[in-house]
Amino acid sequence: MERIGQGRTAEIYAYSNEHIMKLYRMDFPHEAVQNEFRISELAFKKGLPVPQAVSLIEHTTSRAGIVFERIQGITLLSLIIQQPELLEQLAFKMADCHYRLHCQRDDEGTLPLQKQILSGAIHNVQLLSEDDQARVLSYLTTLPDQQQICHGDFHPDNVMLSEAGDQYWVIDWMTGMSGDPAGDVARSWVILMSATLPEDIDPAIRMGFETARESLVEFYIHHYMQLSGITREAIESWMLPVAAARLDEDLPAQEVEQLLKFVQERIRLL
Ligand SMILES: Nc1ncnc2c1ncn2[C@@H]1O[C@H](COP(=O)(O)OP(=O)(O)O)[C@@H](O)[C@H]1O
Ligand SMILES: [Mg+2]
Known part of the structure; x- marks a missing residue:
């Protein structure tokens, strides 16, 4: 094959x-x-x-x-790299696609719960002291409980667009969960601000992506807020637990360093 x-x-x-x-x-x-x-x-x-x-x-x-x-299309990440002039339009598609998932609820209660997934991961993070874990976990309990469909790993390599650009699909649902859309967007935000591209990627493409990274985040968050009416504060309030939980993943050293710094700064502000 x-x-x-x-x-x-x-x-x-x-x-x-x-x-x-x-x-x-x-x-x-x-x-x-x-x-x-x-x-x-x-x-x-x-x-x-x-x-x-x-x-x-x-x-x-x-x-x-x-x-x-099989999807006949291309990932949003490949499109962003190939056609950076379409960045704002593609960030809009990403936000629109994400918002549409969030319009559905898991009424049957068959999906794992966002707060349970996050707290399970935070408990596992060896890089945080038990005290710091406890602070983040206690903060997590103050956040809203909701039952909307969340993807749990929504980023431009998990969204595919048809060649005509009029249809999209979301792939890679292993981490699908039920919860607060603001938390799902916060995770995308954390990924967009910190995720590194694969090591074998062309250095010119890497540089191009680094230049586009901040605008991509801003366009995506801005469009998502406009579509959903959810505030930046609501999304930001999930950043700490979402970033702390991500430390439980098998990430490249550079990403771990950046995330850990972010998490420790936010813990200090609690
Ligand atoms: N149904 C599909 N049709 C066509 N290409 C796909 C499909 N699913 C995945 N791909 C391609 O394979 C890549 C990796 O798939 P993904 O499910 O995201 O794997 P991983 O869990 O390892 O991230 C995608 O970014 C996309 O390029
Ligand atoms: Mg994937």
Whole structure:
């Protein structure tokens, strides 16, 4: 099979003209793969713009995989890199797409809860002292409880646009959850401000992205606030727990350093 994409958790192969196979990295926990399958199915049934999850392939001795409907399109991240002059327009698409997910509720209560996911991750962060963990966890309890559909990892490499630019899909639903949209936007904000591009990327592209990074964040947040009526303060209020929880992920050293500094500064302001 031809490899057509990759991310931190998996490689993506062309399975047929209509389907792709998302093949998870060796030893990737099967429970997380089952979660992605279940949450993708749920999001699809809700009518969200998600590629249909067709089958879950699990053998105890080999890598797990999911066959998904194939999207004929390009990621928002690739478009931003290829056509930086369209940055504002693309940031608007990103905000619009995110807002549409948030308009749906998880009334059935089948998705994991945002606050539980965040607190579980914060408890695991060895880089924070127990006191600091406790401060962030106590602060988290003061934030609103909501039941809107949240993606949990919404960034430009998880949104795909059709070539005509009139249709989009959201992929990579492993972290889908039910919660406050402001928290989901705060996570996108944290990712946009701190995430590094893959190491093998062309240095010129890297520089181009670094120049665009701040404007991308500003356009995205601005458009999201306009569409949703949610204030910047509401989004900002989630930044600390979301950034602290992200420290539980397997991130490049440079990102860890930057995030930790951010988290420690915010803890001081509590
Ligand atoms: N259904 C799909 N159709 C076409 N390309 C896809 C599809 N799903 C993923 N891809 C491509 O593979 C890349 C990685 O997929 P993703 O599900 O985000 O993996 P990871 O969990 O490792 O981030 C995407 O950015 C995209 O380029
Ligand atoms: Mg991804």
